[in-house]
Amino acid sequence: MADSAQAQKLVYLVTGGCGFLGEHVVRMLLQQEPRLRELRIFDLHLGPWLEELKTGPVQVTAIQGDVTQAHEVAAAVAGAHVVIHTAGLVDVFGRASPETIHEVNVQGTKNVIEACVQTGTQFLVYTSSMEVVGPNIKGHPFYRGNEDTPYEAVHRHPYPSSKARAEQLVLEANGRKVRGGLPLVTCALRPTGIYGEGHQIMRDIYYQGLRLGGRLFRAIPASVEHGRVYVGNVAWMHVLVARELQQRPALMGGQVYFCYDKSPYKSYEDFNMEFLGPCGLRLVGTRPLLPYWLLMFLAALNALLQWLLRPLLLYAPLLNPYTLAMANTTFTVSTNKAQRHFGYEPLFSWEESRTRTIRWMQAMDSSAQ
Ligand SMILES: NC(=O)C1=CN([C@@H]2O[C@H](COP(=O)(O)OP(=O)(O)OC[C@H]3O[C@@H](n4cnc5c(N)ncnc54)[C@H](O)[C@@H]3O)[C@@H](O)[C@H]2O)C=CC1
Numbered sequence: 001m002a003d004s005a006q007a008q009k010l011v012y013l014v015t016g017g018c019g020f021l022g023e024h025v026v027r028m029l030l031q032q033e034p035r036l037r038e039l040r041i042f043d044l045h046l047g048p049w050l051e052e053l054k055t056g057p058v059q060v061t062a063i064q065g066d067v068t069q070a071h072e073v074a075a076a077v078a079g080a081h082v083v084i085h086t087a088g089l090v091d092v093f094g095r096a097s098p099e100t101i102h103e104v105n106v107q108g109t110k111n112v113i114e115a116c117v118q119t120g121t122q123f124l125v126y127t128s129s130m131e132v133v134g135p136n137i138k139g140h141p142f143y144r145g146n147e148d149t150p151y152e153a154v155h156r157h158p159y160p161s162s163k164a165r166a167e168q169l170v171l172e173a174n175g176r177k178v179r180g181g182l183p184l185v186t187c188a189l190r191p192t193g194i195y196g197e198g199h200q201i202m203r204d205i206y207y208q209g210l211r212l213g214g215r216l217f218r219a220i221p222a223s224v225e226h227g228r229v230y231v232g233n234v235a236w237m238h239v240l241v242a243r244e245l246q247q248r249p250a251l252m253g254g255q256v257y258f259c260y261d262k263s264p265y266k267s268y269e270d271f272n273m274e275f276l277g278p279c280g281l282r283l284v285g286t287r288p289l290l291p292y293w294l295l296m297f298l299a300a301l302n303a304l305l306q307w308l309l310r311p312l313l314l315y316a317p318l319l320n321p322y323t324l325a326m327a328n329t330t331f332t333v334s335t336n337k338a339q340r341h342f343g344y345e346p347l348f349s350w351e352e353s354r355t356r357t358i359r360w361m362q363a364m365d366s367s368a369q
Pocket residue numbers: 015016017018019020021022042043044045065066067068085086087088089090104108127128129130163190191192193194195
């Protein structure tokens with residue numbers, strides 16, 4: 001009894017805990033972190049599903065707040081042992097202004113770092129992105145690269161620029177003295193394209209396919225590989241990194257880790273078909289149906305329409321010059337750094353990740369009917 005009372009002593013804070021990844025991190029912490037006493041979930045929009053978590057043995061505290069507001073962040077961080085900062089504005093479709101993206105992703109991260117320093121929180125895990133590396137604006141392939149692979153990271157789009165700046169701030173903060181004199185220990189996780197239960201873009205593509213009579217039309221050559229990782233494994237990596245950062249601060253502090261698992265290397269569209277296929281959708285064509293120059297033209301047209309229509313309505317289709325470049329540039333990761341540094345092994349096999357995602361899509365389908 002004394003042992004378990006002593007063991008259950010840690011307070012964790014998850015920012016963005018009601019987002020796609022954040023919800024999985026929250027649930028994973030509750031399942032896999034026995035030392036947890038209190039779990040704080042900080043988000044701009046709190047989900048109703050939080051209520052069901054409040055009946056368990058861990059104190060779950062939901063905090064509605066904005067990372068751009070330093071005082072709200074500081075109040076949430078005070079007294080936490082570990083902060084997992086997943087909150088971010090994920091926008092590559094032009095829905096938000098570059099200023100807003102910067103404010104949330106960069107200023108929000110600065111606020112989290114300063115709150116840790118001021119209140120004495122020693123461990124900070126930041127959800128970065130593969131996009132801090134690439135694909136770059138020159139379309140250079142990154143083929144099965146790792147954390148040390150040289151690559152010319154050049155960003156113009158506000159989302160990757162903001163993630164890169166925020167990651168840099170987090171890594172530079174490693175070693176700063178927090179209140180009480182101990183050093184801040186930080187690290188950054190870089191997921192590739194995350195998939196799994198709750199993935200909004202997969203949902204959008206599914207409904208687009210239904211509108212097109214159960215068909216999707218191949219736009220990108222099958223030879224262009226795109227890195228993907230299952231959300232459950234990304235969440236597991238967060239939980240493990242947060243735990244091990246406390247045990248091995250000298251090794252892990254200031255480090256970056258790609259998030260990886262056993263998901264196969266495929267093109268963006270072929271990978272999606274692993275889930276959309278069993279839900280009745282078909283990918284038409286073994287090669288792209290439209291020439292690339294025409295896709296570029298359509299993407300540019302979408303960007304122009306977005307700009308022209310902005311005073312009247314928000315036009316934000318999936319296809320724009322940036323998303324086309326992303327989907328059309330090989331970017332895959334092959335690394336074992338997380339395994340070497342903190343013993344990470346994926347919790348979910350590829351088969352399980354696939355089955356769980358398909359089950360979620362099928363449930364979504366039947367609830368829509
Ligand atoms: N979805 C993906 O494929 C990838 C995502 N990431 C990163 O993972 C993190 C989570 O992304 P997702 O779960 O996909 O996005 P999401 O949009 O589902 O979740 C982000 C959460 O942050 C919250 N949030 C946004 N602005 C906030 C603010 N000002 N204050 C407080 N909370 C705020 C949102 O309400 C949301 O719940 C982000 O930092 C993103 O950059 C990294 C790599 C890939």
